[in-house]
Amino acid sequence: MKISIYGVGYVGLVSGVCFASTGHQVMCYDIEAEKISMLQQGQTVLYEPDFFDLLAGTLEKKAIEFTTDLEKTIAFSDMHLICVGTPSEDNNGKANLTYLIQAIENIALHARDHFIMIIKSTVPVGTAQKAKKRIEELFAEQNKDTAFHVVSCPEFLAQGSAVKNFLHPDRVVVGTDSSYAFDRVKELYAPVTQEAHVPVIQMRNSSAELTKYASNLFLATKISYMNEISRIAELIGADIAETIQGMVADKRIGSAMSNPGCGFGGSCLPKDLKALIYQSEMYNHNPILLKAVLEVNVEQRRFFISKVFSLCEFNVKDKIFAIWGLSFKPNTDDLREAVSCDLISALAKAGGQIHAYDPAAGPNAKIKFQSFSNFTLCETKEQSLKDADFLIVMAEWSEFYNLDYNLLKSSMRYPVLIDCRNMYDPKMITQHGVAYFSIGRGFLPGAAC
Numbered sequence: 001m002k003i004s005i006y007g008v009g010y011v012g013l014v015s016g017v018c019f020a021s022t023g024h025q026v027m028c029y030d031i032e033a034e035k036i037s038m039l040q041q042g043q044t045v046l047y048e049p050d051f052f053d054l055l056a057g058t059l060e061k062k063a064i065e066f067t068t069d070l071e072k073t074i075a076f077s078d079m080h081l082i083c084v085g086t087p088s089e090d091n092n093g094k095a096n097l098t099y100l101i102q103a104i105e106n107i108a109l110h111a112r113d114h115f116i117m118i119i120k121s122t123v124p125v126g127t128a129q130k131a132k133k134r135i136e137e138l139f140a141e142q143n144k145d146t147a148f149h150v151v152s153c154p155e156f157l158a159q160g161s162a163v164k165n166f167l168h169p170d171r172v173v174v175g176t177d178s179s180y181a182f183d184r185v186k187e188l189y190a191p192v193t194q195e196a197h198v199p200v201i202q203m204r205n206s207s208a209e210l211t212k213y214a215s216n217l218f219l220a221t222k223i224s225y226m227n228e229i230s231r232i233a234e235l236i237g238a239d240i241a242e243t244i245q246g247m248v249a250d251k252r253i254g255s256a257m258s259n260p261g262c263g264f265g266g267s268c269l270p271k272d273l274k275a276l277i278y279q280s281e282m283y284n285h286n287p288i289l290l291k292a293v294l295e296v297n298v299e300q301r302r303f304f305i306s307k308v309f310s311l312c313e314f315n316v317k318d319k320i321f322a323i324w325g326l327s328f329k330p331n332t333d334d335l336r337e338a339v340s341c342d343l344i345s346a347l348a349k350a351g352g353q354i355h356a357y358d359p360a361a362g363p364n365a366k367i368k369f370q371s372f373s374n375f376t377l378c379e380t381k382e383q384s385l386k387d388a389d390f391l392i393v394m395a396e397w398s399e400f401y402n403l404d405y406n407l408l409k410s411s412m413r414y415p416v417l418i419d420c421r422n423m424y425d426p427k428m429i430t431q432h433g434v435a436y437f438s439i440g441r442g443f444l445p446g447a448a449c
């Protein structure tokens, strides 16, 4: 099938390249000329496992084309996938739909008869309905008589595993009341759904739009719940890791998204949470649980940062903090809403020396913290340890799991490990003479060895 994609942000780019890799012909449009030119040359503009090879392969096969030519993209197909950004307008959660409306209007005015507009961007519930109305208004103004279908098809990609999530989805949600549009979208996804018998679920547009928020916020709720239990565990002397082990053995609970930490970040969970709270309030509903999920997250982030300060007895000045893992989660270079950024700012402002290391997000961090003279980006994790007072592990990259205890002891002034992902075995760490703080398990001094 031929498809046109608008917006080569995270969702547009991964979807475009994955669709192209499954046999479709894809044209991707964006206004950002520099980005398009890089993609045309096979240069990746995002850090995502497996993405680069897939991009190179689809370009070589000429299955994908990148362009800044809007008219050409609209003329390319009758399936138009809108993947533009819908950033928060401000901190109140209202989504900015400027780019989305522009895309809808442009496509509507120039697309051929029976076109299908597929909204993949995360949008407030009711957006597809508004899009239909706007298109009808435009057609009335222009005396245009074109049949069209607006489909809501949310994306469930997680950064760091987006290619895998796309090619092996749990489900495909298709919001439309048109059986013609549903069949076409089902056909589009057939290469990734048919063999594995993945359900393609048809529902009304608003239900599909809500499914995206409801799914993300369920995950956010699970994390906040675990974070809250971890705080209680620490206070009463339980070990959260043991408790979780006991919980997740119950299949109804499950182990995914059950790790306590320093609060969730990223471009989706915090934004989507605020957006649904905002929209609920617009309907005069007080979303008590969603507000609590957000509050627990804000509090967990604050708690973790103040814990770091209290572990150095509020004497941060001139202490050296080796910080491993800057991105909001492993396998991405994305710093959006990463707790590491709040921690680094707080420590740097208090006069601490930051020696940071990240396998991918280093260049982004260098730009973000360029105004802090006490922020040093290290080439290796080993280098960051030199004379450090504390090692703080913020994201569970696989290369952080194996610790060289001898190096920790010989490089650091006094080895204290602060682990906000509960990556390590407390017994093992402390037996090696390293003091250890982790989430929901309290502080353990290193045994003398």
Ligand code: UDX
Residues within 6 Å of the ligand: 155, 156, 157, 158, 159, 160, 216, 219, 223, 256, 257, 258, 259, 260, 261, 262, 263, 264, 265, 266, 267, 268, 269, 328, 329
């Ligand atoms: C999320 C959803 O998972 C995905 O389905 C949706 O399409 C987009 O939003 P993403 O933001 O990429 O994906 O990352 P996710 O893996 O959900 O992690 C979000 C945050 O929660 C990260 O900061 C992560 O560290 C944190 N987290 C995750 C925990 O604190 N504990 C966990 O058990 C899992």
